[in-house]
Amino acid sequence: MQNIELKLKIFSEKLNLANSYVDRSWQRFNWFITLSLGFFSFLLSNYEKLKNFVFLYISIGLIFSCIWFLMGFEDYKSIKEYFSKIKLIEKRILEKVDDVYLKQQNNRKFEIRQTIWLFVIPIFFIFLWIILLVFFLKLK
Numbered sequence: 001m002q003n004i005e006l007k008l009k010i011f012s013e014k015l016n017l018a019n020s021y022v023d024r025s026w027q028r029f030n031w032f033i034t035l036s037l038g039f040f041s042f043l044l045s046n047y048e049k050l051k052n053f054v055f056l057y058i059s060i061g062l063i064f065s066c067i068w069f070l071m072g073f074e075d076y077k078s079i080k081e082y083f084s085k086i087k088l089i090e091k092r093i094l095e096k097v098d099d100v101y102l103k104q105q106n107n108r109k110f111e112i113r114q115t116i117w118l119f120v121i122p123i124f125f126i127f128l129w130i131i132l133l134v135f136f137l138k139l140k
Helices: 002-045 047-097 099-106 114-139
Strands: none
Touching: 002 047, 002 114, 047 114
16 A cells, blocks of 8 residues: 555656646746737738838748747647656556446547647747738838
8 A cells, every 4th residue: 555655746746747847838838929929910900110120020020930939849849748647647546446437537529739839839829920020021
């Protein structure tokens, strides 16, 4: 029984670490989306004043979105790895404790991962900056 208690403690600690990492990832995501939307709206609302430097600002926005994409993709991979390890520990514990719960878990066929948004939204912004660049190139 002591072995199971030790595994439960390890499981609990790993879960706490994973949750902490997920919180930091989403906090980073929120900062990036706020800054991106702010920068995008600043550029569009001050276009007349920034007309000579519009390509510089679009380039900065594009680079910023690419960095955001890379960080989001790394966060996605790390979170996926964290939780796959946690699920493995959970499975090992449940094999010893609860056969019914383990059978129910194996019946799940579809899982939705909201962490995919960590790198999908930056892709949207990358396309948005590219569209703006093409649009302003056609205006000149």
